[in-house]
Amino acid sequence: MQFDLLHVGPLVALAHILGIIAAGHAILNTRTSQGAIAWAVSLVSMPYLTLIPYLFLGRSKFAGYADARRVENELLRSRAYPQQWDSLASSAGLPTQQLGTRPVQSLTRLGGMPFLPGNAVRTLVNGTATFTAILDAIEHARHYVIVQFFIVRNDALGEMLKDALIAKAREGVRVYFLYDSIGSFDLPHRYVAALRAAGVAMHPFATNRRFVNRLQLNFRNHRKIVAVDGERAFVGGHNVGVEYLGAKPPLSPWRDTHIEVRGPAVASIQFVFVEDWYWATQQLPDLELRDATAGDEPVETSDTADAPAGNMHCLVLPSGPADKQETCSLYFVEAINAARERVWITTPYLVPDEAVFAALRLAVLRGVDVRIMLPSRRDHLVVFAASKLYAYDSLRAGIRIFRYQPGFLHQKVVLIDGVAAAIGSANLDNRSFRLNFEIMVLTVDRGFALEVETMLLNDFAASLEIDRDEYRKAAAWRRMLMHVARLFSPIL
Known part of the structure; x- marks a missing residue:
């Protein structure tokens, strides 16, 4: 036992030292404060599990x-x-x-x-x-x-x-x-x-x-x-x-x-x-x-x-990590802010940043019908757990949340009033906002918006609107998993 401790002790100390150094690097280089906190906390507390992932995934601000x-x-x-x-x-x-x-004006300048x-x-x-x-x-x-x-x-x-x-x-x-x-x-x-x-x-x-x-x-x-x-x-x-x-x-x-x-x-x-x-x-x-x-x-x-x-x-709106602005996140913010009657969003992952979540809450306060459709089945455990907690926070803000029942929902659609619709590859999560190269096509046409509305109404008819009980009645360990998963939301 003494021999094992003699060899394991320095390795544990080294892991924590490297974790502290990496946490400092994350604070200096991660683009958002939420991301910096998520990496810093995990690197200091669990360096054995997070040092290697940080080496590959942590450099979101790669100048x-x-x-x-x-x-x-x-x-x-x-x-x-x-x-x-x-x-x-x-x-x-x-x-x-x-x-x-x-x-x-803002969207044309944003996407170039x-x-x-x-x-x-x-x-x-x-x-x-x-x-x-x-x-x-x-x-x-x-x-x-x-x-x-x-x-x-x-x-x-x-x-x-x-x-x-x-x-x-x-x-x-x-x-x-x-x-x-x-x-x-x-x-x-x-x-x-x-x-x-x-x-x-x-x-x-x-x-x-x-x-x-x-x-x-x-x-x-x-x-x-x-x-x-x-x-x-x-x-x-x-x-x-x-x-x-x-x-x-x-x-x-x-x-x-x-x-x-x-x-x-x-x-x-x-x-x-x-x-x-x-x-x-x-x-x-x-x-x-x-x-x-x-x-x-x-x-x-x-x-x-x-x-x-x-x-x-x-309007074709490409976005990616080399953009001068955080194009994808700002696109969602401006689209939500433009709504006067409704914003309907379908996305497989609900892990928004603070700007997008604030825009959604403000839309509710303006009297806008804000709905988000999510999958009821999961393809990624951690992302699904984090999405559940964000869904609970959204419900408390007055946003209506629906879970699509027949199968896995992967579509990325935004409907703004009865005027505009956007379809493409971007999810409502931080990875799409800041790490992935994405493309959305925004159409302004009442006839096409009506076509998209009809499509989404069919999807809502096949969905279950959830309430706060999805979180409240979940087992304690599931609620804990949701909160732990949300710590990693900036990189999900």
């Missing part, structure tokens, strides 16, 4: 990466931005009458992209509808296809996508495929090799481009983008995996939403992909339209050729 990415983005936006931003984004065409002057008129958008309310539409668009591609997902699995759906892209590449269509290196960590090499052998340009997205960044795992590209020939683009919550088709009990049936966009906003969505592709490869994808029957000469064709006429205003 070297953020500066490099920001410089590249600014360079691209000054040299290669879509012409539609100049030709179609006029002050006369902005939807200020419907949404209000202040939100329109304009509201663009003349778009048509439709909802794709499940995995079958989403991937049927995506695969159909790929099948009819004539010039190029761009694909970007956070998770790509080597399962039945992954094989379908792979076969579709290989077929188009062999026809001479240019195919670009970007996947997140962390979200798709288990994607086998043979899957990537088969696509590359067929001529598909396929690359992982990683923030650790330099050796000094090798331990950086906190920043993840959570975007889901598909675009074909500059005519059709798809954005939403689905990744590539059979669970998104509802084929993975006990989470099935999976509830998620994608949208198909046609019109000038497609160019904005493509440009978000261009920024990510350039970071990953240091090359620009060739998205110029060419006539496949006339060699490599460019053809005179509209980016919206064969697309149905539309009159929606759309």
